[in-house]
Amino acid sequence: MIETLKKLTLTKGVSGDEDYIRKLITYEIKDHVDAIYTDNIGNLIAFKKGIYPQNKKLMLAAHMDEVGLIIKKINDDGYLSFAAMGGIDKRVLLGRRVLIGDSGIVGVIGTKAVHQQSEDERKKAPDIKKLYIDIGAKNKEEAEKVVSPADTAVFDSDFIEFGDGLIKAKALDNRAGCLALIEAAKGSVLYDTYFVFTVLEETGTKGAYTAAFSINPDLAVVVDTTTAADFEGVKEHERSTKLGEGTVIFLIEGTAVYKRTSVEKIKNIADKAGVKWQHKNVAAGGLDSGAIQRTKGGIETVAIATPCRYLHSPSCVISKDDLNATVSLVKAIVTSPELLN
């Protein structure tokens, strides 16, 4: 399972440019499902027939896109101007190594040297417009041979296991969720189940709208990652979630207020399966839920997530125990007789 997660995180899939990650997930899941297709916007949808004959539809949604960069312009001196795809904290950019385009051209993110900056500039993180990517090209002409505007770039960050059962990698948001869906697809399912790997979540939950509309399920379960702010200096009640405390079952976040009866159902399934869970104690962040919940005549939606430190940075950190809890809960959901009746 960890090997699969490693492959998933190392594979490129910046919001709007999900071809590679879509191919990898297709490869990982295709032998375990009855049908697999890509919809018009790019969502990968894997369908598995349920054991139950009553035609209830369950949709599991994990976004497969990741935050990253997009090349805007190749400057005369060969440096690249770029913009962020998704919410990237500009403080994490400077000095990073990135991989650009399909061939993974290496670049580093730079700005002017410390001694050239004004007092004011030194005090704050430079604006993204003042940063550039250096690919070592002599000039614009040389740079144009290897990169083009609209190429996307990802952080060049390795996958490591460290400390007390933790994992560090890029794009754990949300390849951890993708992994949970792939693992759940390996077993049998009670309901007709749609495993949906959505696109464009990080840039406005766009894929979730169309997937929910075309599937129109009886219940949607969003599987994602969410902020853990469990460090020194953050008050206990503002820590959002904590690593090691289990998978997160949402009551509310930035895009949706969840129906209490639906949340209770998921909590009961978790308790029955012996899965450790926690609530998030800050009502912020954004998931595919809002898009799904407000599609058509409204779709019953719940959300679970693996807590993650330094979300949207090159070094996302999760706990293996929490990841296992998320995987176990998704497996328990697709095999729960109480889920849809």
Next chain:
Amino acid sequence: MEFLKKLCSVNSVSGNEEKVAEIIKNEISEYVDEIYTDVMGNLIAVKKGSETSRKFMLAAHMDEIGVMVTFIDDKGYLRFTNLGGVKTDYLCGRAVIFDNGVKGIVFKEDNVELSKAKLGNFYIDIGAKEKKKPKN
């Protein structure tokens, strides 16, 4: 007026509208042709008109703003989040009541000025001695 009082007295914080929906349903059902609740929880009452080719929709939200408990500290104080536009400037010293009838008072941490206080600086005191175990 009696009915308005009834509507205003019930807890119907965003996402928890079942009770107010029930009250409205009881009041309106004898005047309409059909009544149902949709997936999101909207209460929809349909009354047939004499002009059958066109549809008219009247919408009034039945939820109200309120707060939701997000954290219980060891001393038994509650931290909370807003559901809807809850303003911090009128929170201090307010009495609140929960769905189960428990009452509490909202206070602010001492070391923060009211003008600078964020929602995270407020807590609810329900007079509890200590935190009870939330689950076993």
